[in-house]
Amino acid sequence: MSTSSPDPLDWLLRAPPGDDGIDRKALAGLFLDIARSVRPDLATGLAGAPATDIRLEQLRTLLMGHEIAVLARLSGILEDPEQLAAAVGRILPSAFARAQGDARLGQVLAPSLEKATQTSVRNDPHTLLNILYPLIVPAIRKSIGETIDKTFQSLNESLKYSLTLRGLAWRWEAWRTGVSFAEVVLRHTLVYQVEHVFLIHRHTGLLISHVAAENAATQDPQLVSSMLTAIQDFVRDSFSGAENQGVDTMRLGELTVWSEPGPIATLVAVIRGKPPEDLHETLGNALARIHAERHQALEDFDGDNADLADVEAELTECVALRQQRPQRQPFGFPWLALPIAVAVLLAVSAWGVRRWQEDRRWDDYIAQLRAQPGIVVTSTGRRDGKFMVTGLRDPLAIDPRQALGAVEINPADVVASWAPYQALDPVSVLRRLQASLDPPSSVALSIEGDRIKADGSAPAAWLERARAAGRVLPTGAPTLDLTAVRNLDAPADRRWDEYVARLRAQPGIVVTEAEQRDGKFLIAGLRDPLALDPQQALTEAAIDPAHVSAHWAPYQALDPQIVLRRLQATLTPPPSVRFAVAGDRIVAQGSAPSLWLERAHLAARSLPSGAPVFDLSAVRTLSDGAIGRLRDQIQARTIRFNHNDPLPAPGQGALIDALAGELKALETLAPIQHVVARVMLTGHSDSVGSGTFNLSLSLARAEAVRALLRKRGVDPDLLAVRGAGNLEPVDPTGTEAARAANRHVSFTVGLEERP
Amino acid sequence: MTATLQKKICMLGAFSVGKTSLVRRYVESVFSDTYLTTVGVKIDKKTVDLAGRAVNLILWDLAGEDDISALRLSYLRGAAGYVLVADGTRPATLDVAMSLRGRVEADYGPLPFVLLLNKNDLAGQWAIPDGDMDGLRTNGWWPRATSARTGEGVEEAFMDLAVRTVR
Numbered sequence: 001m002s003t004s005s006p007d008p009l010d011w012l013l014r015a016p017p018g019d020d021g022i023d024r025k026a027l028a029g030l031f032l033d034i035a036r037s038v039r040p041d042l043a044t045g046l047a048g049a050p051a052t053d054i055r056l057e058q059l060r061t062l063l064m065g066h067e068i069a070v071l072a073r074l075s076g077i078l079e080d081p082e083q084l085a086a087a088v089g090r091i092l093p094s095a096f097a098r099a100q101g102d103a104r105l106g107q108v109l110a111p112s113l114e115k116a117t118q119t120s121v122r123n124d125p126h127t128l129l130n131i132l133y134p135l136i137v138p139a140i141r142k143s144i145g146e147t148i149d150k151t152f153q154s155l156n157e158s159l160k161y162s163l164t165l166r167g168l169a170w171r172w173e174a175w176r177t178g179v180s181f182a183e184v185v186l187r188h189t190l191v192y193q194v195e196h197v198f199l200i201h202r203h204t205g206l207l208i209s210h211v212a213a214e215n216a217a218t219q220d221p222q223l224v225s226s227m228l229t230a231i232q233d234f235v236r237d238s239f240s241g242a243e244n245q246g247v248d249t250m251r252l253g254e255l256t257v258w259s260e261p262g263p264i265a266t267l268v269a270v271i272r273g274k275p276p277e278d279l280h281e282t283l284g285n286a287l288a289r290i291h292a293e294r295h296q297a298l299e300d301f302d303g304d305n306a307d308l309a310d311v312e313a314e315l316t317e318c319v320a321l322r323q324q325r326p327q328r329q330p331f332g333f334p335w336l337a338l339p340i341a342v343a344v345l346l347a348v349s350a351w352g353v354r355r356w357q358e359d360r361r362w363d364d365y366i367a368q369l370r371a372q373p374g375i376v377v378t379s380t381g382r383r384d385g386k387f388m389v390t391g392l393r394d395p396l397a398i399d400p401r402q403a404l405g406a407v408e409i410n411p412a413d414v415v416a417s418w419a420p421y422q423a424l425d426p427v428s429v430l431r432r433l434q435a436s437l438d439p440p441s442s443v444a445l446s447i448e449g450d451r452i453k454a455d456g457s458a459p460a461a462w463l464e465r466a467r468a469a470g471r472v473l474p475t476g477a478p479t480l481d482l483t484a485v486r487n488l489d490a491p492a493d494r495r496w497d498e499y500v501a502r503l504r505a506q507p508g509i510v511v512t513e514a515e516q517r518d519g520k521f522l523i524a525g526l527r528d529p530l531a532l533d534p535q536q537a538l539t540e541a542a543i544d545p546a547h548v549s550a551h552w553a554p555y556q557a558l559d560p561q562i563v564l565r566r567l568q569a570t571l572t573p574p575p576s577v578r579f580a581v582a583g584d585r586i587v588a589q590g591s592a593p594s595l596w597l598e599r600a601h602l603a604a605r606s607l608p609s610g611a612p613v614f615d616l617s618a619v620r621t622l623s624d625g626a627i628g629r630l631r632d633q634i635q636a637r638t639i640r641f642n643h644n645d646p647l648p649a650p651g652q653g654a655l656i657d658a659l660a661g662e663l664k665a666l667e668t669l670a671p672i673q674h675v676v677a678r679v680m681l682t683g684h685s686d687s688v689g690s691g692t693f694n695l696s697l698s699l700a701r702a703e704a705v706r707a708l709l710r711k712r713g714v715d716p717d718l719l720a721v722r723g724a725g726n727l728e729p730v731d732p733t734g735t736e737a738a739r740a741a742n743r744h745v746s747f748t749v750g751l752e753e754r755p
Numbered sequence: 756m757t758a759t760l761q762k763k764i765c766m767l768g769a770f771s772v773g774k775t776s777l778v779r780r781y782v783e784s785v786f787s788d789t790y791l792t793t794v795g796v797k798i799d800k801k802t803v804d805l806a807g808r809a810v811n812l813i814l815w816d817l818a819g820e821d822d823i824s825a826l827r828l829s830y831l832r833g834a835a836g837y838v839l840v841a842d843g844t845r846p847a848t849l850d851v852a853m854s855l856r857g858r859v860e861a862d863y864g865p866l867p868f869v870l871l872l873n874k875n876d877l878a879g880q881w882a883i884p885d886g887d888m889d890g891l892r893t894n895g896w897w898p899r900a901t902s903a904r905t906g907e908g909v910e911e912a913f914m915d916l917a918v919r920t921v922r
Contacts, residue, residue: 204763204833206813220783222761226798226813230830234795237829303761303835 029056130263134292141281192273193322195255197283197315198225199290200266201301205229208265208298208305211315216270228268232259262287264298269318282321286314358409362387365407372398373427375418387414394423396431424477426452433480437466442542443485453481457542460489488542496521499541506532508557521548528557530565560586560612567614571600574674574754577619585613591620593675593751627669627677631749634662634679639705641743643686646700648708648745656705659747660712666749667715680720680748681705686739687726699723705745761811762920764801765831767859768840769851773873776903777840778816781910796830803910803917810917814838828862835920836867838912843872843900844880849887867919869912875900876907 033056060068077083099105120128167185174181195216199208207225250257256275260267260283267287271279290311291298297307362382366389369375374397380389387409393400400418404411423429426447433452434445443456454466463485470480486495493516500514500523508531513524521543527534534552538545557563560581567586568579577590588600597619604614621628637659642649648656663679670677683702685694702721710716730746731738766774775797782801801812815830831837837859841852852870859866870891872883891898899915901908 201833204835205815206761206763206833220800222759222811222813223783223798223800226763226815230796230798230815233829233832303763305759305761 025054026058029054029059126263133263134288138281138285138288141284192271192275192279194269194271194275194279194319196221196268196270197318198228198268198270199287199311199315200225200229200268201298202229202261202264202266204301204303205233206301206303208301208308209311209315211312211319213319225268228257228259229266232266258283260284260287262291264291264295264301267315267318279321283318286318290314361407361409365403365409368403368407369400372403373425374398374423374431375400376421385413388416389414390417391419392421393418394428395420396428396435397423422474424474426450426478429473429477433469437462437469439466442488447478448481450478451481452478454485456484457486457488457540460487463487486540486542492543495541495543499537499543502537502541503532503534507559507561508532509534510555510557519547522550523548524551525553526555526557527552528559528562529554530562530569531557556608558608558611560584563607563612563614567603571596571603573600576674581612582615585615587615587618589618591625591673593673593754594621595752597621625673627666627673627675627751630662630666630669631751634659634666634747634749637662637747639701639745640740641701641745643688643739643743644697646697646704648701648705656708657712660709660714663709663714663718667718670751671754674754675751676754677718678720678750678752679718680722680750682728682746682748683721683723684728684730684742684744684746685726686742687729687734688739691725695723695725697723698725701743701745759811760808760921761813762835762917763833764812764814764916764920765834765837766814766816766840767837767852767855769842769845769848772840772842772845772848772852773903774816774838774840777871777873777901777909778814780903781906781913782814801913803914805914805917805921810921812913812917812920828858831859831863834863834866836869836916838916839868839870841870841872843874844877844882846882846887849883867916869916870896870898871901871908871912872898873901873903876902876904 077087096105117128170184171181173179174184177184193213195213196210197212198210198221200206201208205226205228207222210221210225212221248259248261250259254272256271258269258271258275258280260269260280265287267283267290269279269283294308294311301308359382362380366377366380369389369391370377374394375391376393377389377391379391380387382388389400400416401411404414422432430445430447430452439445439454440458440462443454443458443462445452445454447453458466463482466480466482466485470482473480486498496516500511503509503523503525504511508528510526511523512526513522515522523534534550535545538548556566564579564581564586573579573588574590574592574596577588577592577596580587580589592600597616600614600616600619604616607614637655639652639655639659640649641647666677666679681702683698683700683705685698685701687694689697699721700723702723706716706719706721709719726742729738729742730744731741766778768774778797778799782799795818797816799814799816801814803810803812815834817830839852839856842848849872856868859868875881888898899908899912901912903909
């Protein structure tokens with residue numbers, strides 16, 4: 001403090017000679033203060049007066065020492081921002097807690113919070129992402145995953161199963177239990193088990209925790225964990241480039257590896273079977289919980305998982321996830337209903353079978369009726385358990401009722417209505433003629449084309465009646481031909497003349513003598529054994545053989561008809577050959593095996609002079625036709641081989657294909673032409689090597705070609721094989737080209753007449 | 756699962772210096788070597804005992820590349836240390852190892868590592884001059900001569916690295 005003069009209070013401060021014990025300084029200050037209180041401007045007026053007076057301080061200290069210290073500390077706190085912040089910080093939580101009821105707090109804070117969030121996002125979006133991750137991810141998963149994946153999955157499964165038997169059973173189950181069909185399908189089809197769960201530290205790839213199902217085989221999980229990370233890195237580096245994206249699904253046979261990435265750790269699940277899509281959500285939620293609860297421990301992870309031992313419990317829950325094929329329920333199946341159902345089923349099917357059989361029998365019956373002459377079925381059907389049939393029936397046609405017995409239909413079940421009519425078909429007309437004419441036993445009526453022909457012999461009266469009946473047949477009906485009926489009432493000599501005339505007209509019979517003497521008939525001549533039997537003709541002429549004496553000398557007729565018969569008997573031509581008489585020649589036509597042709601030519605040459613010429617020029621040899629061309633084609637084929645190789649050389653496939661086609665054509669053609677075809681496959685080798693070796697090699701080549709042909713559908717019975725070794729060379733010169741040509745399989749076709 | 760201590764360690768070095776041989780003979784291995792050529796990395800494990808506690812060194816054996824720019828350095832992310840391998844009979848591989856170290860340092864900062872000069876069994880062909888070895892030592896690199904064939908120096912090298920990563 002300054003004590004420089006002139007100080008108005010100096011006097012006061014100056015100590016008197018004798019100490020009176022008064023603190024003058026304090027007293028002076030007191031006065032001064034009192035003066036200041038009275039006149040505040042005094043202080044300025046009193047130049048030199050100390051701005052602060054220590055005494056006042058002392059007085060203050062005396063009066064309010066503690067409060068001053070408190071105030072000083074408080075003002076210190078208020079003035080120092082750091083201290084103030086610390087102080088406010090201490091009470092802020094409880095202040096907020098108390099202010100929660102006040103709506104203004106939220107309004108006041110909102111702008112600042114918004115600004116702070118914006119800044120945070122601008123600086124590093126990951127921070128906020130990490131904070132929100134446990135909240136957002138499950139929510140997003142729920143909304144997107146559930147809607148899209150489940151929809152797709154259930155759609156797929158629904159489509160897949162909706163039309164199968166199992167699908168129908170599941171529809172029934174859905175209807176019975178009131179669950180949606182898609183859910184039933186999922187329950188039955190998605191059989192899976194989570195076998196391993198790895199929690200992997202993303203940054204280092206180190207394993208934080210691993211849990212395996214009881215029965216799951218495993219490699220060292222620490223190594224698997226790092227390898228998974230390495231593969232993720234590899235894929236990310238190689239294909240994607242996008243941060244935080246990697247493989248989320250790997251599939252290996254029955255195993256699916258799902259990777260659920262989190263901000264610090266990745267959850268990898270190894271699942272056997274078909275996991276449902278919502279398993280992603282379950283795993284994702286587990287990962288989010290781990291992140292939320294153990295965030296700090298995860299961030300601090302440096303390879304030591306001692307602090308994170310408790311996440312194992314969370315993983316164990318994931319490993320417990322599975323969906324097993326539902327067990328068949330032991331109760332609930334309506335066993336009692338089973339016999340009833342079976343009985344009903346049997347009854348229904350028995351009735352069905354019986355009805356089907358009845359219908360079949362009825363159809364058979366109607367078909368039989370339709371085939372009958374004199375019956376016309378106009379309509380048929382079934383009404384009130386009875387069969388109905390209506391139509392027209394000739395009275396001479398069969399009785400439709402009788403036909404019912406043959407098809408085992410009860411006549412009582414049939415309502416038939418037949419209108420009578422006169423049928424004009426030959427059979428009905430024949431029946432009518434037979435009924436009305438009543439022909440004698442010597443007359444036979446038969447149908448020949450559109451005529452009804454009578455054969456034999458009959459009395460003149462019957463013949464007359466028959467002619468009259470023939471004339472009155474309605475138009476459209478067949479005619480009655482009576483020309484072949486001999487009149488029994490004609491005189492015996494006239495019948496004899498007719499008989500002799502008939503014999504004279506016969507080829508191979510030469511009548512030299514025919515006489516009538518004393519009521520007896522004499523006849524003599526030559527007869528070729530192949531000609532008509534005169535004795536039989538006698539019976540047909542109604543001449544008593546007892547009145548006839550006949551002498552026939554055998555001879556060889558040269559009549560073309562007889563020669564033809566003889567050639568036919570001796571040569572037995574194949575059905576493909578026809579003989580015919582053309583003037584004085586016998587002409588053979590068609591095609592025949594060469595062997596038969598040779599025989600025929602021999603027979604033609606040895607015919608006696610005067611005999612007709614046997615002309616074989618129109619007969620083709622079988623080998624000349626299609627089959628001959630086939631034979632030539634096949635025989636021209638050759639399959640080449642490389643040295644010492646029993647299999648055809650490369651590039652021969654097309655050739656063998658073509659050959660197989662020709663052989664199959666031969667197979668089909670041979671029976672048509674009445675020949676038996678055989679094809680010999682001969683294997684050949686070149687001359688290099690020993691004889692026995694070449695023999696077996698050549699046989700092996702033939703066998704190989706046969707096997708290849710058989711594989712192409714050629715009947716192996718058609719094919720025979722032999723090995724010729726090097727003994728039948730096509731080119732014996734011994735050059736390389738010759739040796740190559742000799743390594744082959746050749747084909748020989750034999751065609752023989754069918755026995 | 757019991758508590759374990761794991762450290763990610765990368766094996767780096769030029770082509771055919773014997774990294775894979777070191778790994779194959781002295782560590783646990785379950786994956787085929789073909790991963791090296793396909794994915795470019797193969798994971799193996801070396802367990803060392805550190806004062807009674809087992810430390811699992813998860814070894815990322817990276818495909819050897821003479822062209823170091825082709826090496827996938829992203830595989831080093833999160834590594835606690837690395838093993839640099841060079842071939843004692845080929846001085847050029849030591850240069851590769853040194854430049855690899857430089858690249859790792861540039862990308863990931865200083866990390867503990869050991870430098871192995873492999874093929875020590877081929878003493879007759881040893882081609883690294885003693886002067887160079889001394890030079891490396893003065894840089895604090897402490898190169899170790901190892902042999903994948905005899906196993907010489909291998910255990911000690913991994914132990915050394917384990918100690919430094921855990922510290």
